[in-house]
Amino acid sequence: MDRPILYDLNILNEFCIKVLTKAGVDSQDAEIISDTLMFAELRNVTSHGIVRLPTYIERMEKGLINQYADMKFTNNHFAAVTILDADNGMGQVAGYKAMKQAMNIAKLYGIGMVAVKNSNHFGVASYYSMMSLEENMIGLVMTNASPAIAPFGAKTPLLGTNPLTVAVPARNGKPIVLDMSMSTVARGKIRMYALQNKEMPPDWGLDTEGNPTADPNEALKGSLVPIGGVKGSGLSLIVDLLTGVLTGTSLTGEVRTVTDMSGPSRTSHVFIAINIESIMDPEVYKSNVDAVISRIKSMPPKGDNEIFMAGEIEQNLMDKRRAEGIPVEMEIVELLNSLAEKYDVSKL
Amino acid sequence: MDRPILYDLNILNEFCIKVLTKAGVDSQDAEIISDTLMFAELRNVTSHGIVRLPTYIERMEKGLINQYADMKFTNNHFAAVTILDADNGMGQVAGYKAMKQAMNIAKLYGIGMVAVKNSNHFGVASYYSMMSLEENMIGLVMTNASPAIAPFGAKTPLLGTNPLTVAVPARNGKPIVLDMSMSTVARGKIRMYALQNKEMPPDWGLDTEGNPTADPNEALKGSLVPIGGVKGSGLSLIVDLLTGVLTGTSLTGEVRTVTDMSGPSRTSHVFIAINIESIMDPEVYKSNVDAVISRIKSMPPKGDNEIFMAGEIEQNLMDKRRAEGIPVEMEIVELLNSLAEKYDVSKL
Numbered sequence: 001m002d003r004p005i006l007y008d009l010n011i012l013n014e015f016c017i018k019v020l021t022k023a024g025v026d027s028q029d030a031e032i033i034s035d036t037l038m039f040a041e042l043r044n045v046t047s048h049g050i051v052r053l054p055t056y057i058e059r060m061e062k063g064l065i066n067q068y069a070d071m072k073f074t075n076n077h078f079a080a081v082t083i084l085d086a087d088n089g090m091g092q093v094a095g096y097k098a099m100k101q102a103m104n105i106a107k108l109y110g111i112g113m114v115a116v117k118n119s120n121h122f123g124v125a126s127y128y129s130m131m132s133l134e135e136n137m138i139g140l141v142m143t144n145a146s147p148a149i150a151p152f153g154a155k156t157p158l159l160g161t162n163p164l165t166v167a168v169p170a171r172n173g174k175p176i177v178l179d180m181s182m183s184t185v186a187r188g189k190i191r192m193y194a195l196q197n198k199e200m201p202p203d204w205g206l207d208t209e210g211n212p213t214a215d216p217n218e219a220l221k222g223s224l225v226p227i228g229g230v231k232g233s234g235l236s237l238i239v240d241l242l243t244g245v246l247t248g249t250s251l252t253g254e255v256r257t258v259t260d261m262s263g264p265s266r267t268s269h270v271f272i273a274i275n276i277e278s279i280m281d282p283e284v285y286k287s288n289v290d291a292v293i294s295r296i297k298s299m300p301p302k303g304d305n306e307i308f309m310a311g312e313i314e315q316n317l318m319d320k321r322r323a324e325g326i327p328v329e330m331e332i333v334e335l336l337n338s339l340a341e342k343y344d345v346s347k348l
Numbered sequence: 349m350d351r352p353i354l355y356d357l358n359i360l361n362e363f364c365i366k367v368l369t370k371a372g373v374d375s376q377d378a379e380i381i382s383d384t385l386m387f388a389e390l391r392n393v394t395s396h397g398i399v400r401l402p403t404y405i406e407r408m409e410k411g412l413i414n415q416y417a418d419m420k421f422t423n424n425h426f427a428a429v430t431i432l433d434a435d436n437g438m439g440q441v442a443g444y445k446a447m448k449q450a451m452n453i454a455k456l457y458g459i460g461m462v463a464v465k466n467s468n469h470f471g472v473a474s475y476y477s478m479m480s481l482e483e484n485m486i487g488l489v490m491t492n493a494s495p496a497i498a499p500f501g502a503k504t505p506l507l508g509t510n511p512l513t514v515a516v517p518a519r520n521g522k523p524i525v526l527d528m529s530m531s532t533v534a535r536g537k538i539r540m541y542a543l544q545n546k547e548m549p550p551d552w553g554l555d556t557e558g559n560p561t562a563d564p565n566e567a568l569k570g571s572l573v574p575i576g577g578v579k580g581s582g583l584s585l586i587v588d589l590l591t592g593v594l595t596g597t598s599l600t601g602e603v604r605t606v607t608d609m610s611g612p613s614r615t616s617h618v619f620i621a622i623n624i625e626s627i628m629d630p631e632v633y634k635s636n637v638d639a640v641i642s643r644i645k646s647m648p649p650k651g652d653n654e655i656f657m658a659g660e661i662e663q664n665l666m667d668k669r670r671a672e673g674i675p676v677e678m679e680i681v682e683l684l685n686s687l688a689e690k691y692d693v694s695k696l
Binding site for chain 2 (some may be wrong): 001078111280301310
């Protein structure tokens with residue numbers, strides 16, 4: 001395999017914005033979408049980075065994502081909760097608007113919740129939970145996703161990996177950012193083992209009969225193992241009930257994956273912001289979070305490894321990649337360049 | 349071992365109320381506490397049932413739980429969030445008051461959050477999340493707990509099992525009630541293996557060096573395996589940051605277990621109620637939850653077993669035990685009867 005090429009963040013960012021605007025996306029929206037893709041690249045969540053751009057554009061071309069979406073908040077008489085109808089637009093735009101609104105509500109009421117209906121894949125969930133950090137808030141975000149996990153006791157997938165993220169600000173330390181799906185490992189990791197024809201640990205995937213398998217190809221036909229068995233499948237169902245079912249967008253099992261071109265994805269998310277000031281002095285809170293971080297990091301480690309907090313490795317990598325550039329695989333560059341040709345944008 | 353004795357729910361309930369009031373607990377508070385103990389017994393969460401009564405009473409006698417607690421809500425200018433200072437009183441009383449208040453707030457604002465400081469062990473978490481069901485709300489409750497899980501990369505426990513529960517109402521079906529700790533199995537289960545001198549599965553516990561062990565005694569000296577490794581330990585830390593740290597009650601690692609008589613437990617909880625009406629018609633929502641339940645329960649099962657939803661088995665058992673009685677082990681009856689003698693209450 002060729003070595004990846006290093007790109008400056010700004011080069012990649014401008015490229016994405018240009019392609020998106022040429023595809024009809026409003027320029028402000030394009031900036032938001034591209035920013036989330038850069039966030040993924042900076043944190044090495046490559047599966048949610050620029051590799052997604054061609055798929056998003058294809059969905060727009062096929063009318064499966066509405067790049068001209070008219071997203072509207074629904075008024076109700078409950079001041080701390082609102083609904084955003086994403087009008088089948090880009091999940092990133094919906095996510096950004098929804099989290100902002102949840103924070104606006106939390107500024108006044110202490111907690112704010114925004115449920116998003118009729119949305120699409122929104123990229124890396126922690127992009128949105130971390131928006132709360134600057135405002136001394138705790139951000140909590142969930143999204144539903146296409147079937148990947150079997151309900152406990154069943155053989156075939158119906159539940160999504162349904163990520164949950166929580167971001168908590170620290171004072172001098174790095175924020176604590178949990179961003180996790182409900183499966184033991186991501187499907188992408190199993191796909192890598194399949195490509196390399198390697199056996200995988202037997203507790204990652206299940207075959208079509210719901211039995212553990214070390215064969216990645218069997219697991220890809222079957223389902224992903226939920227964390228803690230009944231607990232992970234239960235958590236995944238709860239995320240469904242708080243997103244797709246609560247907004248009336250889709251029932252469990254009805255979300256389409258981003259590469260399924262048979263119809264809109266019917267994705268739904270929920271955003272909650274908790275204003276720390278409504279409970280205690282945010283500076284005291286953040287100092288206490290610092291104290292927790294140093295208490296944990298100074299514990300005797302298992303082996304010689306440093307103990308890392310949730311989100312710390314990704315945060316370190318962001319700083320590094322901002323300075324040194326983002327590595328992009330040659331085949332992804334080629335994919336993006338054929339998109340550039342189609343939309344008359346300068347190649348990478 | 350002797351066979352357990354069957355007791356009528358009312359007999360056990362009255363017994364607990366009498367002992368508690370004799371120990372100085374206000375009669376209304378005693379009813380709440382006893383109701384949570386009966387809830388545990390009905391659902392076969394025996395570890396959180398009447399076996400706890402002697403320990404609670406001992407803590408009161410030693411001044412470690414304040415049975416005369418003056419619990420007060422703190423006023424702030426954030427309408428959807430409030431704090432309850434439990435004044436080191438019983439966790440059950442604090443939990444009941446806090447969830448009620450969260451629901452009162454959610455009635456007006458769509459979502460309500462109550463953080464409880466200076467509290468104690470509150471029993472089965474789903475008792476409180478399920479309070480929301482009658483009001484067409486979704487209840488979400490978390491509590492911190494004493495060290496049992498090692499932070500990811502460390503060898504020794506610092507994080508609690510830190511339960512999370514979410515209760516979601518259905519229309520004709522049973523409510524979906526997730527109630528889970530962040531460890532693969534409860535410490536009580538490992539203790540049972542130790543008592544029986546049995547090897548246990550090696551993915552339940554870790555020895556004092558943080559390595560997997562099948563020896564229950566080594567695991568009891570060491571720590572519990574978190575669900576999904578880094579994910580479960582991350583979730584546990586988030587619960588700490590949303591309870592003990594957010595209320596200023598305790599930092600991570602500072603909660604005392606209920607049997608540790610060296611000081612107050614410094615427990616903290618958070619209660620969130622989401623008013624379904626603020627997002628959609630509750631009757632439509634509950635019908636959709638019914639549809640999700642029947643979709644899952646009609647899937648081809650793994651093996652011949654029926655597929656059960658989270659909380660379903662416990663709900664079935666509650667109906668059965670209400671009708672047929674609650675089995676209590678002879679040694680627990682003896683424990684309770686010596687308490688009865690001390691407090692001049694008729695024996696069981």
